[in-house]
Structure formats: C-alpha cells, structure tokens
Amino acid sequence: FLGAGGGNDIQWCFSQVKGAVDDDVAEADIISTVEFNHSGELLATGDKGGRVVIFQQEQENKTQSHSRGEYNVYSTFQSHEPEFDYLKSLEIEEKINKIRWLPQKNAAQFLLSTNDKTIKLWKISERDKRPEGYNLKEEDGRYRDPTTVTTLRVPVFRPMDLMVEASPRRIFANAHTYHINSISINSDYETYLSADDLRINLWHLEITDRSFNIVDIKPANMEELTEVITAAEFHPNSCSTFVYSSSKGTIRLCDMRASALCDRHSKLFEEPEDPSNRSFFSEIISSISDVKFSHSGRYMMTRDYLSVKIWDLNMENRPVETYQVHEYLRSKLCSLYENDCIFDKFECCWNGSDRQRRNSQLTSSFLPPVRSIVMTGSYNNFFRMFDRNTKRDITLEASRENNKPRTVLKPRKVCASGKRKKDEISVDSLDFNKKILHTAWHPKENIIAVATTNNLYIFQDKMN
C-alpha cells in the first residue's frame, strides 16, 4: 500500500455510491448494517428505519473485462416496525442491528434480520412467470360466468417481468429481555444464536416458539453487574463452538458439548493490562465492539475503540497482532467522552476467503502468498486496511469527491501533532459525525462495501 509496495498490492477504485446526496440526513436513513451473502452476488443493508435494501451484482459482461458487475437494487422491504411494550414502558426501535445470510439451498434466498428484540427469517424469491389461461377467470382476475364456458383449456405459465418478493417466514420473538447485539448462523445451517447484553440464546431455524439459553451472565444482584456481552459469533467450522466478547475487553470461547449452559468458558482471551497505564477511560476503550472469526477458524479478530487485534485461538493470554486504527484519538478522549463518540461501535471484517488462490495470469510455478487483510472504519469517513503479511496499512476516504471509476483512491493521512504537511488533515479538523461503523468485504473478490452515515459506497480492485 501507500504506493511503495510490490505489484501485488490492491489498488482500490471507486465503483458506486448509493443513497441521497443531501447533507440533511433523516434518522431513518442511517445505515446500521451491511452484509454480503455467501456468493457475494447479493449485498444487503439495514437501516434505522427498519428497512432492508438488497443489491444484486450484475452478471459480468465477458467483453468488458475491466470492471466487475455493478450492484443494483434487487429488493427492498420493511423488516421491522417500531413497537411499544406497554407492560414494561419500553420503546422498541425498529433499527436493524444485524443481517446474516443463510447459504443458498434452492432458488430462493434467506436472511435473518434483527432489531433489539425480534429476529425474523426473510425469504426472498423471484417470480418471472405467471399462469395464464384460466377457465373460470379473466386475465384481469374477474370471474367468468361458468355458463358461458364452452370449451376447457389448460392454463400455461408465461414469462412476466421479474418480480422479487420478500416474505417473513419465521418470527423469533419474546426471547430477549435486553437488547440484541448479534446473531450468528451455525455451520450446521440449522441453528443460530442471538446475543443480548446479558444472555445468549440458541435457536433452530424451523422452531420459533422455543430457544435454549446457552449463556447467562446476569448477576443475582444487578448492583454487582460489571460487564455486558457486546458481540457473539459461531465458529465457522466447529458447530459446537462459539465466542462472545465483553465490555471489559475479554473474549470467551465456549463449547456447547461441555454443558447445556455455557456459563463457564472453555477459553478466556484477555490481554493483560499495564496497571500504570490505567485511566478512567481504560475500560471504556477496551470494550470490544465486534468479533469476527477468520475464514479458516484458526484466528479471530476483535475491534475495540482504538485498535484491531488478531487472536490465535491457541493462545489466550495476548493477541498475536495489534493494529492501531486511530491512536491519535488517545489524546482526545475527554472530548470524545463528552460527545459520546467514545461509545461508537465500530465493526471490522476480513478480506474474502483467505485461502490460497492461484492467479491465472502468473505462471503456474509462482503462487502469490495467501493474502490476509483486515478492514475497519474510523471518523471523517475514513476507513483503514491492514495487510497482515506486508504489515503495511492504508487509510482511504469514502467521499463523493473521489467519484471517478477506475481512478485509484488516494491514501489519506492524519497529522497527529506538529506541522501538518500538505494533503494531511489535522486531528482537530476531523469530522466526528462522519463515522464509518459498518464495512463488508465480498467473500470472493476484492470488492468492498463501506457505509457512511446514510450512503453506501462500493469500491473495487482496479483490474489489469
């Protein structure tokens, strides 16, 4: 990255941007989650207004080899509505906290979407033909007088304009007292977990009236509450293993074979803290906002306020790698606490399948190293990528000013202190209202989706 690398570095170019141009953002339009499906053909977003928008990648035009397919709107629907729980005097936001796709089993696509309290399984199906030639009905639906029917015919299916329909197939409700922060589909593709601040439940995708509680960290006396669950995820290969992170910066790995209630962890991942560095902010900035397993399942990545950490599942006492996202914010923590930004929950993601891939353009005797890159967002509409092999990192900006397709994005640099160079931006000039909390990486290609407050940017690798 930063231009100094070998020919193998990814050169990111602007591809598309979705959403309104105007600065006056309606709260409902704030994007709250972004997720590619397993093939990468579909890209789903959820927003604060409870709506889901799904984009579909156009089929690649073989003659236009310089660009991959564009993403266009495929389906949009209202997933969740605002509710008011009268018994508890509790307002339930319709904001979509997470979307997770199921792997495709048949022609239809399925996804799970959740707000604070209710998870829904949505079926997205295509209809491109309809039956015509009924005996008792006219084409417009009016019924024919049976006495006028003199001959019989067999209705046939005729093509029609493609219609994409979304229908809720399952509603998983009433299982969470606290606010759901994560859902994760098991590698068995039959069960999934949902996690709130204090509990984690295990569901079967077919069964909505029951779920098993597998983690419960609620203390008997709420005065003794010291930490909450912030994220949870199933292991990608081991169907009995899952992890959950906490507001105190710890990650617990649990094995469901050990006991029905996994309150006792199998592994506890925690980096020892230097007591001399402890401050009022230490615990807040150590709170983990996201946890993601690597595709292989050997590693997991966590995001806390200032850094991204890579953990080897075989080593609990410290991460194997730590990447600073925006260390310059450490000397701004007071203001960030006052404006609540210190509580922003940034997500993180791995590049697409980190399995070795053969580049067909190179000779067969040379295989490029397995590329492993992690990405996360920051402020001022900046987002960061860290290449775990080269140890290089890059800061890019999601902005309409870099609108030219196939023009490589210019790296950004923040000047922490001292004399600001040309093209650098000083910490005090950063716009803390422009946060990139949600990013996603296509599972197979170098295509990324980056959500600003209300816009979705798609960037892709400049092809040869």
Added chain:
Amino acid sequence: MAAPLGTGALTEETGQEKQDAQEKDKAVPPERAEEAKLKAKYPNLGQKPGGSDFLMKRLQKGQKYFDSGDYNMAKAKMKNKQLPSAGPDKNLVTGDHIPTPQDLPQRKSSLVTSKLAG
C-alpha cells in the same frame, strides 16, 4: 501521579505539558492527561466508569415513562396553570417533570422507501 486529582495543580501542570506529553509521552501519558481534563470539568464523576450505574443506563435504553395517574393528578393540581412542558430535550423526561402524551415522541413506522433504493 503523585498529586491527587481535583486539587487543580495537576490539571494546570498537564495543561502546560500536554503538547510535550503527546509528542514524547514522557511525564504524562495522553490518556491520563485526558482523564485529568475530564475530572476537572466534572469533579463529581464517579470513580468507576464501567460500574453498575453506567451499565444499568445502557441496559435501560428505550425506557419511557408515562403514567396516566400522575398525569391526571398533576393536571388536577394545576387546574388553572399551564402544565410545565418538557425542556429543550423532549426525549428526556426526568425529575419532577410529569410526562405528558406530547412529551413522548411519536413513533411512526417508515412508510417511505429507503433512499438507498432510489
């Protein structure tokens, strides 16, 4: 960190040294300097930020209060006066203020299609 916080002496010192600390990270780590700033502004800030109160507030997100009994009693008490209306932040109903139906924000579902699909 010898000087106890809140004496004022430490904050003055860190104010001067802040530039140095950021660049050389010697005398005062930036995090501590920030902590001192915060405590200078809010002397009554509790010692444990991750403690029970803080987490309880997080767990109670979405809690709204409207009690029709309180509302009618307050109305009866102040027959001839205007009911006190909510302060600038209508969403936050606290203290002696009796919530009225107008104070609770209207929740309407989004009937408009997302602009991402536009």
